[in-house]
Amino acid sequence: MLTMGAAAAGGAALVGSAEAAPAQAAPVGAKRVLRAPALAPGDRVRVVSPGGTPNPTTMARGIEILRSWGLEVELGTHVYARYGYLAGTDAQRLADLNAALTDPGVRAVFAARGGYGTQRIVDQIDVSGLRRDPRVVVGFSDITSIQGKLWREVGLVTFYGPMINWNDARTGPESAEALRRAVMTTEPVTITRDPAETAAPVLVPGRASGPLLGGCLTLISTSLGAGDAPRFDDAILFFEDVDEAPYSIDRMLTELRRVGVLSRVAGVAIGQITNSVGEPGEWDAAAVLKDRLYDLGVPVLGGLRLGHGNGQLTVPLGARATIDAEAGTLTVEPGVRPR
Numbered sequence: 580m581l582t583m584g585a586a587a588a589g590g591a592a593l594v595g596s597a598e599a600a601p602a603q604a605a606p607v608g609a610k611r612v613l614r615a616p617a618l619a620p621g622d623r624v625r626v627v628s629p630g631g632t633p634n635p636t637t638m639a640r641g642i643e644i645l646r647s648w649g650l651e652v653e654l655g656t657h658v659y660a661r662y663g664y665l666a667g668t669d670a671q672r673l674a675d676l677n678a679a680l681t682d683p684g685v686r687a688v689f690a691a692r693g694g695y696g697t698q699r700i701v702d703q704i705d706v707s708g709l710r711r712d713p714r715v716v717v718g719f720s721d722i723t724s725i726q727g728k729l730w731r732e733v734g735l736v737t738f739y740g741p742m743i744n745w746n747d748a749r750t751g752p753e754s755a756e757a758l759r760r761a762v763m764t765t766e767p768v769t770i771t772r773d774p775a776e777t778a779a780p781v782l783v784p785g786r787a788s789g790p791l792l793g794g795c796l797t798l799i800s801t802s803l804g805a806g807d808a809p810r811f812d813d814a815i816l817f818f819e820d821v822d823e824a825p826y827s828i829d830r831m832l833t834e835l836r837r838v839g840v841l842s843r844v845a846g847v848a849i850g851q852i853t854n855s856v857g858e859p860g861e862w863d864a865a866a867v868l869k870d871r872l873y874d875l876g877v878p879v880l881g882g883l884r885l886g887h888g889n890g891q892l893t894v895p896l897g898a899r900a901t902i903d904a905e906a907g908t909l910t911v912e913p914g915v916r917p918r
Contacts, residue, residue, distance in 0.1 A: 625678075631696060688715070727809050
């Protein structure tokens, strides 16, 4: 039986232990790491809807933020289209995404919102021009599938951060500034454990380095075996999720254990586990995470403000990262290169 926790000074539950994992010299699953040039005022950026249809009012706020940074914002042709619960047909959403990824004048692609839909089109994404002309790609949640595909195929570093369907109540000025710094400067990104987060008590001391890979746990789980699933060998696995009951999180992590993903990672970084509600008397989300992760023998750091929760920050996926669980920090190399 696993020991399920003892509170330590400062509010962190230091339960379990791990030897520091060896540093990895290069990312896995890509011939080389591609970084797009940092964005600068005057750059053209394209907003597309690969999943669900955004709200025009909240989209206007996100566009306003991008323009305040001096960026020239364009919209995909079908950004507001509707086809059932999707933002247009698969052909329409794919056409908008591929146009944004191949237009030589577009320096960044921002997802309008998540919602289901990217896995229906991800296998037809045109990556042919990205190796010679990489560009910034930003999104989270359902966009995990696209980010995994771009990493696996060409080694492109992408950004897990807020989308343009902007909600000031959830993503305020700190979130906007974190996104701006991530895509417009070459500064490293450091995310510090927030004791208020659901997964903050989940912590296995240790230090480990490797490419930061992952995203929304549901998308990681449902992509296994498909062309958008990166190899997680010697990586820092990052995950977060929303509206998943504790048993559902258990099921997905158990799947990752059964197929060998969790036995090959260098460390685990846990973002925002948002609105995970179970039955009275059963395990909560933190207890499930401890049960499924504490015996891996690698550092585990929970409580990072990355994901669907309030105050969401931005982090590069695919860049080399280091977790220092005892210090409570995830530090990631810059996701863009100097112009």
